[in-house]
Amino acid sequence: MSRIFNSKIRNLLHIDDSQLRCIWNGYRFWHSKHEFHKNKELPNNNTNTTRNRLFVFSGVIGALGFYIFFEHKRKNFKWINEEIQKFRNNVNLFGVVNAAVPVGNVLAGRREQFNFIADVAEKVSPTVVYIEIKDTRRFDFFTGKPMTASNGSGFIVKEDGLILTNAHVVINKPHSRVDVRLKDGREFTGVVETVDTVSDLATVRIPVKGLTALKLGSSSKLRPGEFVVALGSPLTLSNSVTAGVVSSTQRGSDELGLHNKMTYIQTDAAITFGNSGGPLVNLEGEAIGINSMKVTAGISFAIPSDYAKAFLARTPATKPPDLAKGRRYMGITMLTLSPDIIMELRQRKQPVPEDVNHGVLVWKVILGSPAHSGGLQPGDIVTHVNGKPILAAADIYAALGDEHLKALDMTIIRTDGRRLNVTITPE
The missing domain is CATH 2.30.42.10 (PDZ domain)
Incomplete structure (x- = not known):
């Protein structure tokens, strides 16, 4: 009977055997103390007996209530602690800083993929030449060789040694000699074959064959904003490369104060004195212009390649002017x-x-x-x-x-x- 009673109490209070045994032992201890004090009271006192029973009953109920209350609180606190711990694990108020991760694998291959300027320069640079004008009337005191009067650039347009450059590079001084140096270091004395002072173009031939020639592209297909690369020998520094974009494809000569009825390509690629005559190439490695002049930083001009094609195809060839019989020279x-x-x-x-x-x-x-x-x-x-x-x-x-x-x-x-x-x- 007591076993059935105990199981009902456990189901009612949701406690196990050990917890029920603890409550029972506490009650027995309290009851023994109460009997000890009760024996000291007057016998046959019904009022005291009823009072004592009520006191015992209320004590048991109070003990059960306190136990249930604190056990419930303990379980709730455990649940709250678990939720707090989950919140701490998932949320970081100060952010998370990860250790540095090597990025070598992420950046691998980008040089080959995105260095398109270097690809163009590598393809075109063997065709670019350095042109030096020597004054045959003045000689260096130490070497005894003719002194350098000016310099410029040019590029090979035919494998038999034909070089295209600016007219002002090769005919700007009388009694001069044209020396040409290739990228591989070989030097030759050039002969000026054709000159067009209107378009400022000239050709120079050197006695060598089997050279790498640069293809002339179509400047009429050029668009503003296209990437271009200027190659040449600025300030006697051979094989220099600068890059920029096309600012304008049809800059009229009247806008520049010239009277040759031509149009020019305007670019922000750096073109200095020695770049004159060098190629302005597109990303396909084709010459779409001939570097001509610089006004200021960010404003430079090139002669469109379509003029160069017409100049090369023109016959008969125009002989270079005899400067000794022409107008005077200022330099x-x-x-x-x-x-x-x-x-x-x-x-x-x-x-x-x-x-x-x-x-x-x-x-x-x-x-x-x-x-x-x-x-x-x-x-x-x-x-x-x-x-x-x-x-x-x-x-x-x-x-x-x-x-x-x-x-x-x-x-x-x-x-x-x-x-x-x-x-x-x-x-």
Whole structure:
């Protein structure tokens, strides 16, 4: 009977045998103490007996209530602790910092995949040559060899030794010799075969065959924003490579202050003095332009390859001019300052005074030339010659053609803003 009673109590209170035994032992201990005190009371006292029974019953019920309460709290606290632990494991208020992970495998192969500029330069550079103009009337004191008057670049267009370059590179000084150096270090004396001063193109031939030629692409298919690579020998540094994008594919000669009725390719690829005559190539390794001139940083121009194709196909060949019988020689390369060029120079923080609205910009001075000896420097702006305003480069050529003028008194503006007068005696 007691066993059935015990099982019912366990099911009712959701406790096991050990917990029930603990409650029973506590009750027996309390009951023994109560009987001891009860024996000390007066016998046959019904009031005390009823009171004692109620007290015992309430004590058992109270003990069971306290046990159930604290056991419930203990289980709830255990559940709460488990949830808190889960929250701590899943949430980090201060973030998680992982150890450095090697990225070598992630970046592997990117050089071969994305170095398209290097791929173009590797393909084209064997066709680029360094051109040096030697003054046969002046010799180096130590070596006894002719002194260098100027330099430029060019590129091979036929495997039999035909080289395309700028006309101003090879005919800018009388009594000169054209030396050509290939990428492999071999040097040859070149012969100027054809010249077109209008398009500023010329060909030079060297006595060697079996060379690697560069293909001429179609400049008419060129788009603004295309990547281009300029190769050449800037400042006598052979096989230099610069890259940029096409800013304009149809920059008219009238916008540049020229009167040759041509269009030019404008690019931000760095083109300096020695780059003249070198190729401007697209990402397919085709020459789409011939580097011609630089106005300022970020503004350079190239002759479209379509003009070069027409020049190479033209017959009969144009012989190079005899400079000894032509106009006098001063030794500069210049660019007419049109209003558009002046505005663009000012936007690029170039020192062009506000009162200057005409003139020519000197962007190259040949060492040892009359202009160099007279004090002209690259970047000078010529505004007047012998008191007459200079509106275009044609005015300078007209003064050189006037045999009555023995010297040219030029008013110039230097890059630091100073206004100076220099005297040039042409040869």
